[in-house]
Structure formats: C-alpha cells, structure tokens
Amino acid sequence: MNILSDFNYYAPESKAEAFELIAKLGDKCKILAGGTDLLIMMKNGLIEPENIVDIGGIKEFAGIEMKDGKGGEIGACTKIADIENSAAVAGKYGALSHAAGEIGSPQVREMATLGGNSCHASPAAETPASLCAYGAKVVISSKDGDREMELKDFIQGNRQNDLKPGEVLTKFIIPEPKKKSACKYGHIGLRKAMEIDAVNMAVNIAVSDDGSVAEADLVMGSVAPRPLVLPDIKDILVGKKVTDDLAEKVGDAAQAAASPISDVRASAEYRKDVIRALAIRLVKEAYDAAKAA
C-alpha cells in the first residue's frame, strides 16, 4: 500500500520556523509528528494533504519535565516509548505510564507521540482517558502565541479536535496529583499487542485522612465519540468510604452514561458489560491504592 497523492514536505528546525510555516500554509497543511496514524490515513486515501509539515524533529516540542510538587509538563512530540520508559512519569502519573505502554507495538511506541495520540482524536485512543482523569491541559500554539484548554474539551469527537488553521498542539500540562490519591487505568481488547481497545478507562480517587473519598474522576475511552467524563462518580463516592455496593453504583452509572457502538472489535452489548466491570474494578483499585499512598 502506498501514498498516491503527492505533497510538499517541510521539516522546520525550530519552533519559530514551524509556526511561520503552519500560519502561512493554514488549512492547506497537515502536521506530521510520529506518522503512525497520519501515514495510514494518507495511504488509505482518507486525506490528501498538499503540504506536510514534519514537526517530529523539533527538540523544543519534546521532553518530559516532572516538577517537585508542581505537576508535570510533557512536550507534544515526546515519543510514547519515552513516556512508557520514564521512571519519573511512572512515579507520578502511573495510569499514563500504563496507558502509554499499551499503545500498538514497541515499534509504534518508538515512533508515535503523545500529542499525536490526542490530535488524531480516535475514540479508542489510549492516553486521553488517563490524561483527562489527571485533569491535563493542552497548550495550543501559533505564531500569535499560546492558549490553554482542558484536554477533555480539546478532543471534540471522532477525528475532531479544537486546532484552528495555523495552530499546533505543543505541550501537555498535568496538575500535581493530590496527596493520598491514585489513578488507575484499565482496558479490554482482543489481544495484547497491536489491538485497538474495545473499552478503556481511568479512575482517579483522592481520599481524606479519615479514609473517605475526597475527590473522584472517571473517564472512559472507546465508548463514545470522545473521552467520556462521568460526573456522577462524585455524587456517588465523595464523602463516603468505598464499599462493594458503591463501586457497583459507579459501574451502573458508567454503563448508563456510555453509548458504545457495535463494530468489528466488540458489540455494543459486550462493551456495556465490560464498562460496568471495569469501572467496579478500577474504583476499588484506585481507592485501595489512594488509602495506601
């Protein structure tokens, strides 16, 4: 399979050069980072861009910075493998580290970037659920400056994001996890490698000194056109200690909120069952880990 439409290829070497170029080309260009999604779309003829701007080599767009007590920042062009293999990320954002390690194959993880996983906005993407559960923001840059928004608002639907012509996603800002909190990620797929998740989910729970839930977030992937945040989890859990009954209530709420489709990977009915089971498991796991933190 080959790309059948020709294009101009640009590889800017600096941030400033990239912003100029992307502003000039506007909606006539597509941005290439790792290429593991973009090239497949081009090969399948789903897109035929006139211009490709390769930002994968721009050092200013990559890198992991974990700040003591002040959260972390990850450049959009940071390779998924670098996130998976980072002890600093694993220590602070275990669910993100876990999700990164579940993407594609070792080769895909060496090529793909964190920014690409969100910008491509596949409903089944692995990293957005955990990033959203941590409350991550994205930095969107252009030659006119930066703007920030919540990742959950940036991803707007299947293959749709908030980028306007001339803009590029450059960074993720992740808040410092609360003391005595834990975020857990889980997914269901058909096999271990190179699968696309039937359902994925991240649950982030913080507990008070008395062991009751202080904060709770649940985000699901692959069950709706965009990452699905479940606000009900706060009403069900906050102020209480997690019991089997309460975990099951979260499972019921997650199941009711999701609107999965039937496709080659799983039926909607199966996905609904899995959503409940995964929510119950992750609520318990996150709660127990938060208490032990």
Next chain:
Amino acid sequence: MKKQLITLTINDQDYEVAITPMDILADVIRREVQLTGTKKGCGEGDCGACTVIIDGKPELSCLKLAIACQGKKIRTIEGIADPKTGELSPLQKSFLDHGAVQCGFCTPGMIMSSTALLERNPNPTKDEIKKALSGNMCRCTGFVLIVEAIEAYVNAKAESGVN
C-alpha cells in the same frame, strides 16, 4: 512531482537516491537501494516485517517517509551479518539452529526487533523478549522457536562471559 536527491545512511554506507516526498522508506530501501532483506507485509504498521533500526530504535519503515530519514542512521538486516565476510551473526545462527525460520518472511523484522532489544538490554527475561517481539507477526507460526532462539543466544553469551 519532480524527484529530489537525498542521502540515506544505511548500514554505515551513504546512498544517494532520487525520490519524491511520498516515497515510503521501505520501498526506497528495497527498490532504490536494492536491499531487499527488509520485507513489506501489511504496509500499515501491523505486522512488523518492515522493521529497521533508526538511530538505535526499532521503527516501521512502511510508516516512514524516506525524505524524513536524511541524517539518520538506518540499519537493516543486511547490516547484521559481518559486512566483510557475510558470516551470520551469532543471533542469526541461533535462529537457524533452533528452527526459528520457516518461510522466512518475518525473520528480518524479528532479528531487527530482537537486536534492538539486546542492545538496550543484553539479558532480557522471556517476558521481555516476548514484549519486544509483540509487534512482529509470524504466520507460520514459529513464535515459540523464535523466543527460544533468542533465549539460547542470551544464555550462551552469558555462559561465555563475553558482553
């Protein structure tokens, strides 16, 4: 579109090739450079047959624009055997000794993925070997023998005490 001349560094040798931006690295390696050891299976990044090592990392040459690889060090299966004598590397020999090669189509990708693993981690566990090969498909299927071949190579190297 007009072709342009670029230089690719493959197995420590510079090749000047005339390409267009839409040319895929796997095709350029096979057709222009005529190193046909690298295989193109699915063309969508699923099978791993096209795996090459770029700047030390295993990557899929079917999802890579050749034009984006200027200035990078590319290694293909042809760079694994002794460049002068053509003698197979100990890892390649271990594949042969353990019957880890059947039709052979996946073998170059398997060797490249395991070489990248062993350069990063000379003493991998069985699980680490399996994980490193999880992006390489063998449809014959000889996964068990492939893992055994790599394990045997690792054990033999540990016994001989040579790093």
